[in-house]
């Protein structure tokens with residue numbers, strides 16, 4: 001029943017733009033969407049013993065034997081019949097019965113809203129598109145107009161509930177995140193943040209915000225009859241914005257949003273004491289999305305375009321460059337530079353990468369086909385500049401945020417590579433999962449650099465379940481460790497290395513299947529721990545065990561974010577001495593971004609990117625040089 005319904009939705013899927021004219025831009029969550037959502041299964045709570053056994057297996061390659069023995073005893077104690085584990089498990093099962101999703105709210109709070117590091121670099125991913133073919137203001141404006149029209153076209157599908165339902169492993173996915181990314185914004189707090197979404201308001205927003213030279217403007221993007229502005233109309237409006245913000249001589253108020261969340265929360269309360277400031281901030285928060293018209297950045301070689309653009313997407317280059325052109329709390333900000341640099345940054349709390357990328361894929365296609373057509377001149381409301389009254393205290397907060405951002409900008413080490421030797425077609429030709437192949441190459445790259453395996457995070461989608469977000473695929477496994485140790489061992493035959501690689505890839509694919517079916521260990525352990533904080537006077541020993549903390553110290557934080565368009569997502573490392581790695585495997589090439597921190601002497605993004613390239617090539621050579629018949 002569910003499958004049929006979902007498949008019908010796919011068929012009804014894409015609606016021609018001409019049939020989309022609709023009186024007002026209202027997102028109504030009704031019929032089809034709700035029926036689909038209600039048909040999705042609820043996230044299960046995995047069996048306790050299964051998680052405990054798998055936890056010990058996960059620790060095996062990343063923990064020394066003595067510590068592992070100690071942890072084994074703690075786990076035995078935790079899971080014994082009638083013990084504390086069972087009690088917590090029952091609590092979790094009761095929570096799962098009562099709630100739509102036992103995890104999603106906890107996850108939103110702990111992973112995002114209570115996380116106090118700046119969203120810049122530490123949480124918000126960027127996406128880089130190939131350089132666009134313009135290098136002047138007209139080109140920038142024309143492209144921005146098309147892009148805005150493309151996002152509005154996608155929004156119409158959301159509003160009309162005609163977005164094609166997505167599938168993973170043959171199962172329909174939760175589409176909720178699509179309703180969270182537009183007209184939404186994070187709001188800072190002094191202890192925890194919140195997220196607001198205006199899409200479902202009685203009078204939903206009909207404007208976007210445009211930033212140029214650190215100045216914010218409200219741009220209405222719907223005509224009075226409710227139809228979206230045409231590309232031509234948007235261009236005219238952008239031109240007006242450009243002409244009224246020729247100088248970057250105003251305080252870069254947006255820099256405030258880059259600060260540590262507690263500091264920003266305090267500064268925010270101070271900022272919005274002023275009525276004008278409060279109204280301006282509200283206009284940004286309520287806007288459907290933001291468009292940042294960036295100044296050109298210092299030119300590096302064409303080869304460095306991707307890396308340089310990655311920096312621009314992730315942090316804007318600091319207060320001297322384009323960071324003042326951002327409101328980092330805004331869920332979705334498209335960035336279009338005068339020099340043809342293009343991409344986006346998004347605030348992570350409401351959604352994962354894939355919905356953002358689906359939107360981007362749509363927009364990129366839209367910009368290719370949409371032409372500027374003269375539309376009859378109807379008077380359009382002048383874009384409204386947002387004003388801010390800067391008191392000495394606000395000025396001080398801006399200065400502090402500028403300095404902190406300066407440190408962060410200089411600390412980010414990143415390399416974005418286009419690996420052009422092969423793409424996902426090669427592992428497929430070897431009957432191997434491309435994702436597992438790339439993950440094993442990452443394990444090999446890391447092992448070659450550090451001579452040890454490390455806790456590795458790969459995001460797995462939980463969207464098969466209602467309101468599902470992510471769990472963790474533990475890419476470092478007993479089998480991956482055997483493979484990476486054997487790969488450069490001259491005493492081993494190639495046939496043995498291939499067999500170990502195949503086994504490691506299978507183990508990875510099995511873990512992936514288990515994770516996307518809600519049976520991975522990490523969110524379950526988190527749930528048990530959070531249940532303990534609610535039910536018990538103190539945490540059970542398994543959660544204060546050094547092995548537990550060490551297992552969460554992800555020196556490799558990785559994610560596959562595939563896209564139809566040739567782009568790459570990038571994000572910062574999650575620990576001071578680790579790497580953030582994101583990749584988009586295309587048929588014949590792989591785009592990947594590797595980040596690290598300059599303040600860590602042990603890491604180097606360019607070296608890791610090179611090690612990954614070498615590992616991919618060596619694994620291919622190994623497979624090609626080892627005739628199948630001999631296996």
Ligand code: COA
Nearest residue numbers: 352353354428431432433434435436459460461512559560
């Ligand atoms: N032989 C041949 N082909 C194979 C194969 C094999 N043994 N195993 C897989 N393939 C094919 C698949 O059919 C698929 O084909 P397609 O390109 O036609 O779709 C392709 O290879 C890719 O499969 P695979 O590499 O195994 O990955 P996946 O698409 O199943 O994705 C995850 C794996 C973990 C990335 C995915 O399950 C997931 O959870 N994605 C969401 C991650 C996320 O949310 N990231 C955002 C964080 S911000």
